[in-house]
Amino acid sequence: MRMFEDLQGRLWDVAVAQESYGSLVLVFAERSGAEIRKSQLDASTQIEAEAELGTMSEDALRVQLADAPRWEP
Numbered sequence: 001m002r003m004f005e006d007l008q009g010r011l012w013d014v015a016v017a018q019e020s021y022g023s024l025v026l027v028f029a030e031r032s033g034a035e036i037r038k039s040q041l042d043a044s045t046q047i048e049a050e051a052e053l054g055t056m057s058e059d060a061l062r063v064q065l066a067d068a069p070r071w072e073p
Contacts, residue, residue, distance in 0.1 A: 003031070004058045006065060014061060016041070016049040024049040028065050037068035 001015040011031040017038070019025055024046065028037040043049035056064070 002053060002061070004061050006062055012061075012065065014053065014065075016046065016053055018046065026053065026064060026068070027071070028068055036071045036073075037065060038071045039064045039068035 001013055003011060003013050005011055010033070013029045013031060014026050015029075017025050017027045024041045024043050026039045026041060028039070030036070041049050041052065043052055
């Protein structure tokens with residue numbers, strides 16, 4: 001899991017999660033609110049996805065967040 005700040009100054013936690021059929025996503029959770037977003041990853045394994053998240057710059061995370069649709073449980 002990582003934490004980063006978006007361009008509006010909001011703090012977000014981001015983590016890798018597994019969906020049905022083994023697809024991997026990044027889940028973004030706003031720290032001071034209830035907004036949750038998710039973005040598909042092109043990783044084959046959990047380890048690969050965690051490594052990808054670990055090497056992403058904050059700018060790359062901001063791009064992923066901007067493109068990620070809201071998740072409605």
